[in-house]
Amino acid sequence: MRFFIFMFLSVMLFGIEPITPLHKVPYNEEKALLGKQLFFDVSLSRDNSVGCVSCHDIYNGGADPRVVSVGYGGRKGNIQSPTVLNAVFNFRQFWNGRAKDLYEQAQGPLLNPVEHNMTPELVVLRVRENKEYIKKFVQLYRDGVTFENVIDAIVEFEKTLVTPSKFDAYLQGKTTLTKDEFKGYQLFKQLGCISCHNGINIGGNSFAKIGFFQNYHSKGKYPDRYAITKNPIDKNVYKVPTLRNVELTAPYFHNGGAKTLKEAIKVMGDCNLGVELSDEQLDLLEVFLKTLTGKLPKIAYE
Amino acid sequence: MNKLRTNVIFVTVVVIGFIALASFYFFYNQQKRVSQESKEFLVALNKIKTEESYLELVILKNYIYAYNNNDEITGILQDMQKGYSELLSTKILQRNRYKVLQTRIKTLSKEIENLFLNTQRWIMLNAAMKNSLIFLASYDNELHGLKDKELYFKVSKIVTSIIYAKRMSDFSYIQKNFDIKIKKDYTKEEKFFIKTFKKHVRFIIRVYPEFMQIDNAIRKNKVSQIVDKIKEHFTLLYIDDSDILDMFVGILFLVFITIYVYLIVILIRYVKEHKKLVETTTSLKHSLLHDGLTDIKNRIAFDEDKKNLEKPSIILLNIDRFKDINDVYGSEVGDAILKDVARLLAIVCEDTHLESVYRIGGDEFCLLFNDISLNELNALAYKLLTMINSQHFMINNNEINISITAAINDTQPLLENADLVLKYIKKVRNRNIVTYDDSLGLQKKAQENIETINLVKKALKNDDVVIFFQPIMNLYTKTIEKFEVLVRIIDEGEVIPPLKFLDVAQKTSLYQQITKTVIEKTIQAAITYPQYRFSINLAMTDILNEPLMDELFGLFEQNIAVAGKIDIELLETEGIEDMKLIKDFIDRIHSFGSLVLVDDFGSGYSNFAYFAEMEIDIIKIDGSIINEIVTNKRKRHMLESIVKFAKGMHLKIVAEFVDDIEIVKILQELDIDYIQGYLISPPRPKPLEKVAIEI
Numbered sequence: 001m002r003f004f005i006f007m008f009l010s011v012m013l014f015g016i017e018p019i020t021p022l023h024k025v026p027y028n029e030e031k032a033l034l035g036k037q038l039f040f041d042v043s044l045s046r047d048n049s050v051g052c053v054s055c056h057d058i059y060n061g062g063a064d065p066r067v068v069s070v071g072y073g074g075r076k077g078n079i080q081s082p083t084v085l086n087a088v089f090n091f092r093q094f095w096n097g098r099a100k101d102l103y104e105q106a107q108g109p110l111l112n113p114v115e116h117n118m119t120p121e122l123v124v125l126r127v128r129e130n131k132e133y134i135k136k137f138v139q140l141y142r143d144g145v146t147f148e149n150v151i152d153a154i155v156e157f158e159k160t161l162v163t164p165s166k167f168d169a170y171l172q173g174k175t176t177l178t179k180d181e182f183k184g185y186q187l188f189k190q191l192g193c194i195s196c197h198n199g200i201n202i203g204g205n206s207f208a209k210i211g212f213f214q215n216y217h218s219k220g221k222y223p224d225r226y227a228i229t230k231n232p233i234d235k236n237v238y239k240v241p242t243l244r245n246v247e248l249t250a251p252y253f254h255n256g257g258a259k260t261l262k263e264a265i266k267v268m269g270d271c272n273l274g275v276e277l278s279d280e281q282l283d284l285l286e287v288f289l290k291t292l293t294g295k296l297p298k299i300a301y302e
Numbered sequence: 303m304n305k306l307r308t309n310v311i312f313v314t315v316v317v318i319g320f321i322a323l324a325s326f327y328f329f330y331n332q333q334k335r336v337s338q339e340s341k342e343f344l345v346a347l348n349k350i351k352t353e354e355s356y357l358e359l360v361i362l363k364n365y366i367y368a369y370n371n372n373d374e375i376t377g378i379l380q381d382m383q384k385g386y387s388e389l390l391s392t393k394i395l396q397r398n399r400y401k402v403l404q405t406r407i408k409t410l411s412k413e414i415e416n417l418f419l420n421t422q423r424w425i426m427l428n429a430a431m432k433n434s435l436i437f438l439a440s441y442d443n444e445l446h447g448l449k450d451k452e453l454y455f456k457v458s459k460i461v462t463s464i465i466y467a468k469r470m471s472d473f474s475y476i477q478k479n480f481d482i483k484i485k486k487d488y489t490k491e492e493k494f495f496i497k498t499f500k501k502h503v504r505f506i507i508r509v510y511p512e513f514m515q516i517d518n519a520i521r522k523n524k525v526s527q528i529v530d531k532i533k534e535h536f537t538l539l540y541i542d543d544s545d546i547l548d549m550f551v552g553i554l555f556l557v558f559i560t561i562y563v564y565l566i567v568i569l570i571r572y573v574k575e576h577k578k579l580v581e582t583t584t585s586l587k588h589s590l591l592h593d594g595l596t597d598i599k600n601r602i603a604f605d606e607d608k609k610n611l612e613k614p615s616i617i618l619l620n621i622d623r624f625k626d627i628n629d630v631y632g633s634e635v636g637d638a639i640l641k642d643v644a645r646l647l648a649i650v651c652e653d654t655h656l657e658s659v660y661r662i663g664g665d666e667f668c669l670l671f672n673d674i675s676l677n678e679l680n681a682l683a684y685k686l687l688t689m690i691n692s693q694h695f696m697i698n699n700n701e702i703n704i705s706i707t708a709a710i711n712d713t714q715p716l717l718e719n720a721d722l723v724l725k726y727i728k729k730v731r732n733r734n735i736v737t738y739d740d741s742l743g744l745q746k747k748a749q750e751n752i753e754t755i756n757l758v759k760k761a762l763k764n765d766d767v768v769i770f771f772q773p774i775m776n777l778y779t780k781t782i783e784k785f786e787v788l789v790r791i792i793d794e795g796e797v798i799p800p801l802k803f804l805d806v807a808q809k810t811s812l813y814q815q816i817t818k819t820v821i822e823k824t825i826q827a828a829i830t831y832p833q834y835r836f837s838i839n840l841a842m843t844d845i846l847n848e849p850l851m852d853e854l855f856g857l858f859e860q861n862i863a864v865a866g867k868i869d870i871e872l873l874e875t876e877g878i879e880d881m882k883l884i885k886d887f888i889d890r891i892h893s894f895g896s897l898v899l900v901d902d903f904g905s906g907y908s909n910f911a912y913f914a915e916m917e918i919d920i921i922k923i924d925g926s927i928i929n930e931i932v933t934n935k936r937k938r939h940m941l942e943s944i945v946k947f948a949k950g951m952h953l954k955i956v957a958e959f960v961d962d963i964e965i966v967k968i969l970q971e972l973d974i975d976y977i978q979g980y981l982i983s984p985p986r987p988k989p990l991e992k993v994a995i996e997i
Contacts, residue, residue, distance in 0.1 A: 017369075017371075018369040018370060018371045019371075020371065020373065091373075091376040091380065189369070190436075191433070192429070192432065192433030192436060192437075194369060195370070195428075195429035195430070195432055195433055196372075196426075196429050198369070198370065198371050198372055198373070199371050199372050199373035199374075199376075200373055201373075205372040205373050205376045206372040206375075206376065206422060206425045206426065206429075207422045207423075207425075207426055208426045208429070208430075209426060209430075212430050212505060212509075213501055213502075213505060229419060231419075233423060233512065234423075237426065272430070273433055273437075274433075274434065274437070274498060274501050274502050274505060275437065275498060276494070276498070
């Protein structure tokens with residue numbers, strides 16, 4: 001009985017407002033600080049050229065302004081780097097969702113030959129070179145420096161990267177939107193953007209095909225859902241990206257095909273909504289999307 | 303030995319019992335753990351199932367509402383996957399017998415993965431279709447100004463068909479052949495809308511079958527079904543498992559119970575044995591305290607019972623001449639009478655003051671009372687006496703009458719005093735019931751007896767039992783020829799005559815020692831004074847006393863040289879029936895050369911028959927005749943007759959109690975052979991060699 005009452009209530013609540021405000025994720029402060037240090041540490045790449053932060057600049061939207069990132073030995077990546085901000089709320093990680101969570105994700109770039117090009121053993125060796133690291137790991141982890149613990153610390157830091165925005169304040173009734181912002185939000189819902197970009201992360205909780213109404217032509221081959229499932233229906237299907245801090249994460253889409261936010265909105269209208277958006281609509285939507293730009297947590301500045 | 307074995311068995315059983323209990327506890331815990339693990343497993347399974355049904359509900363919600371929050375649906379999918387990971391990590395799957403479940407669990411994994419993929423695709427297509435539908439629904443708003451009403455209706459019809467199809471989930475409703483041509487007179491907006499409209503309709507027609515297919519796949523997902531199958535299979539395995547565990551526990555429990563029962567059996571046996579022991583003890587106690595013949599209490603019981611009474615008093619009963627009854631009718635009849643008397647006493651004395659009836663000795667019964675006056679006791683005793691004396695006991699067709707004597711006593715020592723009374727009655731024979739009274743002096747006499755016995759004991763120990771010699775003179779030669787040996791005790795210089803101790807001593811073993819001492823000392827005297835003869839007094843009962851006779855003849859044989867000098871004076875000759883025994887004795891005495899003398903002849907009822915049968919050598923005429931012959935003519939005649947008899951029988955004659963010379967003259971006249979008496983000499987500690995007076 002209680003279950004059904006709960007069901008009914010949840011249907012009512014979530015049915016009414018499809019976007020939920022951000023909340024903090026519990027984390028261990030000391031591990032997070034250690035993770036931050038590792039996140040910024042270029043020694044975690046084979047040639048000491050890149051750190052996590054190289055492609056996930058947390059001070060600039062948590063993503064990479066380059067179309068594709070450059071990793072070990074100047075090698076280029078095969079996809080646009082998504083933002084690390086609020087990534088903890090994504091239901092899957094990577095564009096095609098091949099990682100179940102941040103722990104799986106964090107290993108990916110470290111071990112990827114074109115990115116950090118490391119091995120777990122090498123990661124441990126590199127970390128052990130730093131006495132301060134050893135001291136902290138021994139302090140915080142029963143088994144000291146291990147690959148798993150390195151990943152754990154990084155993930156602990158990533159958990160802190162939650163960026164509450166004006167729109168969250170609005171949802172919580174702490175502020176009001178400007179007329180245009182409000183109109184933009186209404187339009188966002190009316191046009192159907194909300195169908196995919198919803199939930200706490202305004203996206204990041206489902207997969208979608210780019211180009212329902214019109215093929216999204218992109219040069220090159222990108223790892224989509226099809227690469228995993230081999231089901232034709234999953235061709236050009238990617239994880240719906242979060243729209244938080246979207247103002248800062250240009251270029252857009254998996255291939256970095258849209259250089260500006262407005263361009264990206266237009267592409268979405270054409271390809272996925274099947275609607276040619278007017279300039280006025282584009283402006284309003286852009287105004288609304290800018291309310292999603294949030295503030296970094298204190299730890300980012302410590 | 304047997305006890306040791308029992309102990310070993312007992313310890314073994316206890317040890318096995320403990321082991322069984324410990325194993326029982328172990329298996330019980332094991333079972334508990336398995337049951338806990340199974341619960342954990344089932345919880346994980348149920349979680350998957352619950353999430354699955356939850357998923358259906360949320361999908362339905364997503365389908366209906368325009369807005370949806372995919373966090374919700376994704377959350378459910380993630381929870382389901384989490385449930386699966388939990389299921390995989392349950393401990394019970396590590397157990398060998400549950401590994402068979404792995405195949406089905408793998409199938410479940412695939413099914414969950416499929417459900418995840420399909421749901422994601424469903425979300426994707428549902429979002430797109432929803433958007434398109436919302437767009438299509440806006441046709442009325444966009445085309446309400448359209449002059450081409452035909453087109454308007456066409457559009458309306460298409461939208462309606464799509465909405466129907468969606469509502470009915472039936473693709474066949476969708477009107478696929480639509481022919482919408484944009485005419486030149488349409489406004490720019492109208493043209494733009496229709497172009498977009500056509501795009502969306504085409505999109506829906508293209509996507510809808512795929513959507514339906516996915517929707518069907520989701521609805522037909524087998525997660526729940528597989529979960530049920532796993533559960534079923536698991537339950538079967540679990541029941542099997544529990545069966546084995548149950549059996550183990552059962553066996554252990556059985557062992558435990560067996561041991562428990564065994565212990566109970568041991569306990570019962572112990573209790574039984576204990577009971578038997580108690581019974582034996584009771585019966586022993588009974589037989590200790592009860593008389594075997596009459597089954598009434600005995601003397602020991604009496605001694606116990608009287609201690610518990612404040613004012614005890616007794617009636618002590620004695621059956622008169624019971625020995626005669628035994629002799630005449632046999633002891634069987636005697637026993638029967640004792641039984642009857644015991645029964646009768648118990649019946650008659652149903653008095654509230656009566657404690658109990660006891661058989662004290664052979665024919666002695668005692669009734670113990672508490673707090674009763676002597677008068678009442680007297681009345682009761684009288685009643686008893688009358689009752690028993692008038693009773694005709696019928697035993698083996700013999701009618702037997704008995705009489706009893708009763709002693710009443712409330713003075714300590716109860717039994718001893720009463721016994722004295724009975725003896726007193728026997729002696730006096732004038733009453734049947736006598737109450738003990740200190741004034742009877744019975745107690746004193748008893749005390750004297752004890753003192754006498756102590757005196758004799760002491761004398762024997764200190765060699766104070768001595769012999770005195772009274773000379774016997776030959777009246778013809780006027781010389782002393784022999785001495786009568788008389789026993790004396792010297793107590794602190796005082797000479798005690800046998801009158802004072804011999805009667806009492808006779809009832810004890812001391813008498814034999816005294817006699818032995820006398821014989822030994824006489825033999826010693828005979829050795830010291832070979833010129834004299836000596837004579838020792840023996841009662842008839844002494845001759846019947848075999849050990850004493852053995853002693854006598856033993857000493858005679860050891861001193862064969864002087865034995866012939868020692869004569870025997872026989873006392874109390876009346877009442878002896880076994881002539882042969884006496885005859886043999888006399889013959890034996892003669893064989894040593896000793897003579898036999900009958901003492902106190904002429905007193906009592908002297909039996910002349912002896913003299914016919916036995917070879918008596920000498921008679922000693924009783925002193926009561928001798929000391930009166932001077933004054934009493936009758937006695938003198940008696941003496942003359944005795945002398946005549948003796949001379950006729952060729953018997954020598956001794957006269958004793960010869961106190962004056964007058965008597966001697968008469969005796970001389972009558973040709974008496976020997977005289978003895980104070981005229982010549984009283985008994986002296988040593989043989990007198992010369993006579994002081996002239997005869």
